[in-house]
Amino acid sequence: MQPFELVRAKSPTDAAQLASDTDTLMIAGGTNLLDLMKLQVETPSRLADISRLGGGDIADTADGGLRIGALVTNTATAVHPRVRQDYPVLARAILAGATQQLRNKATTGGNLCQRTRCFYFTNIDQPCNKRDPGSGCGAIEGIAKLHAVLGTSDQCIATYPGDMAVAMSALDAMVHTMKGDGSERSVPVREFHLLPGDTPWRENVLEDGEIITAVTLPAPVSGAHYYRKVRERSSYAFALVSVAAVISIENGVFSRADLAFGGLAHKPWFDPEIGEVLLGQAPSDALFDKAADVLLQSARGFGENDFKIPLARRTLHAVLSQAVEDAA
Numbered sequence: 001m002q003p004f005e006l007v008r009a010k011s012p013t014d015a016a017q018l019a020s021d022t023d024t025l026m027i028a029g030g031t032n033l034l035d036l037m038k039l040q041v042e043t044p045s046r047l048a049d050i051s052r053l054g055g056g057d058i059a060d061t062a063d064g065g066l067r068i069g070a071l072v073t074n075t076a077t078a079v080h081p082r083v084r085q086d087y088p089v090l091a092r093a094i095l096a097g098a099t100q101q102l103r104n105k106a107t108t109g110g111n112l113c114q115r116t117r118c119f120y121f122t123n124i125d126q127p128c129n130k131r132d133p134g135s136g137c138g139a140i141e142g143i144a145k146l147h148a149v150l151g152t153s154d155q156c157i158a159t160y161p162g163d164m165a166v167a168m169s170a171l172d173a174m175v176h177t178m179k180g181d182g183s184e185r186s187v188p189v190r191e192f193h194l195l196p197g198d199t200p201w202r203e204n205v206l207e208d209g210e211i212i213t214a215v216t217l218p219a220p221v222s223g224a225h226y227y228r229k230v231r232e233r234s235s236y237a238f239a240l241v242s243v244a245a246v247i248s249i250e251n252g253v254f255s256r257a258d259l260a261f262g263g264l265a266h267k268p269w270f271d272p273e274i275g276e277v278l279l280g281q282a283p284s285d286a287l288f289d290k291a292a293d294v295l296l297q298s299a300r301g302f303g304e305n306d307f308k309i310p311l312a313r314r315t316l317h318a319v320l321s322q323a324v325e326d327a328a
């Protein structure tokens with residue numbers, strides 16, 4: 001690890017001001033950033049420690065939703081009574097991720113901003129357009145088992161590795177940010193992460209010196225919540241494919257179907273057309289196939305990850321079938 005200076009941010013605006021210097025990175029739980037610094041993928045000359053700022057609380061919002069501070073740990077979110085009662089898809093997604101020790105340190109902001117697990121990105125001897133723009137992409141013709149099949153570019157085929165944001169996408173959560181001048185903005189989580197395009201190093205819409213302060217969830221709606229994560233081991237592994245779903249079936253037809261997918265793209269994948277195909281329709285295998293066709297209409301594999309396309313279809317079928325069984 002290269003030497004660095006550690007400063008403690010005094011407030012969110014102070015943290016944002018410190019982070020506007022491109023050689024400074026904010027550190028929250030440190031579970032992703034420190035690993036990348038040890039591998040010399042990240043080499044900041046200064047770390048701004050935000051872990052002791054406020055922002056570690058969960059509170060009801062005026063419209064019946066829930067505000068989760070950026071520094072709330074993943075454990076605290078997953079066990080919060082309102083999350084468990086009103087947003088179980090979020091609790092399930094978080095608990096499907098990492099390990100208990102990691103979840104005790106990992107924060108809302110850090111989890112949203114965690115970086116890809118692409119092997120070429122984390123190995124500084126390999127070409128990677130994300131880490132070293134213009135150097136090429138080792139994965140496109142290399143080891144691509146974990147990589148994306150949707151929304152890829154000829155610059156990068158990495159996936160976004162997180163679970164929590166997939167559930168937040170199904171819930172249509174909002175990310176709140178602040179800049180060093182105190183200005184704030186709110187971005188739907190569905191628009192927070194970016195596809196790689198020609199700028200794979202830009203993974204989300206945060207600008208230099210912009211800090212996440214919180215995520216808000218909308219008021220709860222009725223529906224059954226599912227998070228199905230397909231992975232190589234039953235724990236301690238990232239998703240090959242995951243599905244977060246909030247589903248209602250009333251009078252024999254789908255009346256709600258909000259579905260987001262992990263492991264398939266550079267961002268949690270949300271396509272409103274998938275829900276539209278299902279709404280007002282009676283469940284059937286043919287209908288589930290139609291929804292999977294919409295999901296996978298632009299899917300493209302890179303050899304090693306071709307299996308993800310049929311796997312995503314089967315996982316979507318499994319979640320929808322489970323919802324039908326539970327509603328019976």
Ligand SMILES: Cc1cc2nc3c(=O)[nH]c(=O)nc-3n(C[C@H](O)[C@H](O)[C@H](O)COP(=O)(O)OP(=O)(O)OC[C@H]3O[C@@H](n4cnc5c(N)ncnc54)[C@H](O)[C@@H]3O)c2cc1C
Nearest residue numbers: 028029030031032033097098106107109110111113163212
């Ligand atoms: C072995 C292992 C297995 C894992 N498995 C999973 C898994 O299955 N599923 C899963 O979802 N995750 C998994 N993770 C990832 C883990 O969830 C993340 O490391 C963690 O959520 C990151 O949070 P943190 O607070 O430690 O972030 P940090 O490491 O402190 O920061 C990560 C990034 O976020 C930025 N950042 C932090 N807070 C803010 C903020 N408020 N505003 C703006 N930027 C900010 C930092 O500058 C940094 O770039 C795993 C990690 C490990 C090490």
Ligand code: SF4
Nearest residue numbers: 118120128137156157
């Ligand atoms: S897939 Fe993206 S992160 Fe991985 S090597 Fe290619 S450019 Fe880098």
